[in-house]
Amino acid sequence: MTQYDIDVLTPERVDWIDREFAAGFYAKRAGYFSACLAAQLRGELVLLLARDDEALLGYLKVVWEPDYPPFRAQGIPEVQDLNVVTSARRRGVASRLMDRAEHLIATRNPVAGIGVGLHPGYGAAQRMYVLRGYVPDALPITYHDEPVTEYQAVILDDDLVLHLTKQLR
Numbered sequence: 645m646t647q648y649d650i651d652v653l654t655p656e657r658v659d660w661i662d663r664e665f666a667a668g669f670y671a672k673r674a675g676y677f678s679a680c681l682a683a684q685l686r687g688e689l690v691l692l693l694a695r696d697d698e699a700l701l702g703y704l705k706v707v708w709e710p711d712y713p714p715f716r717a718q719g720i721p722e723v724q725d726l727n728v729v730t731s732a733r734r735r736g737v738a739s740r741l742m743d744r745a746e747h748l749i750a751t752r753n754p755v756a757g758i759g760v761g762l763h764p765g766y767g768a769a770q771r772m773y774v775l776r777g778y779v780p781d782a783l784p785i786t787y788h789d790e791p792v793t794e795y796q797a798v799i800l801d802d803d804l805v806l807h808l809t810k811q812l813r
């Protein structure tokens with residue numbers, strides 16, 4: 645599976661990615677990918693997808709002005725929502741998507757940002773980001789986008805997030 649394409653989302657592929665992602669991993673909320681396309685058309689993000697002919701392998705978004713205040717304040721674009729379908733994992737798909745995302749980000753900013761969950765389900769992503777050179781931003785982890793303070797009790801779910809950055813150039 646070394647030969648596959650990385651494309652930017654187009655209107656023709658919205659229903660396709662919706663179906664393929666639901667079949668390969670889990671169903672996103674209705675309208676998720678059409679909302680991504682609309683945001684892309686407004687210039688807010690770029691959704692990159694990896695596909696082997698008509699089979700979706702994975703995707704991510706590059707968000708130019710992310711909600712995380714420290715990234716937004718420093719003009720650091722953020723890679724969000726990286727997902728590889730279960731059957732295509734551990735074959736370098738995420739790495740290729742990240743290569744493309746970082747290349748794209750480097751055209752606008754020397755630093756890329758990413759947020760990774762602390763939930764055990766994100767262990768593979770945590771490891772991959774560190775191996776790619778992402779380091780913690782030295783700011784408090786966030787829960788539901790709010791900084792977590794010492795001794796604060798939080799639930800270990802998808803919303804407990806550590807942010808990392810990588811110097812691209």
Ligand SMILES: CC(C)(COP(=O)(O)OP(=O)(O)OC[C@H]1O[C@@H](n2cnc3c(N)ncnc32)[C@H](O)[C@@H]1OP(=O)(O)O)[C@@H](O)C(=O)NCCC(=O)NCCS
Pocket residue numbers: 725726727728729732733734735736737738739740759760761765766767768769771772775
């Ligand atoms: C994390 C994820 C995107 C990785 O996708 P992938 O295409 O399998 O990743 P790659 O094949 O490019 O792997 C790159 C490196 O990451 C690390 N890695 C990937 N999966 C791993 C795993 N299950 N366990 C340990 N390390 C792993 C390895 O170092 C790997 O390099 P190697 O295979 O040469 O050892 C995928 O597992 C996924 O979609 N997970 C669920 C969603 C998620 O966590 N998204 C990230 C949100 S922040």
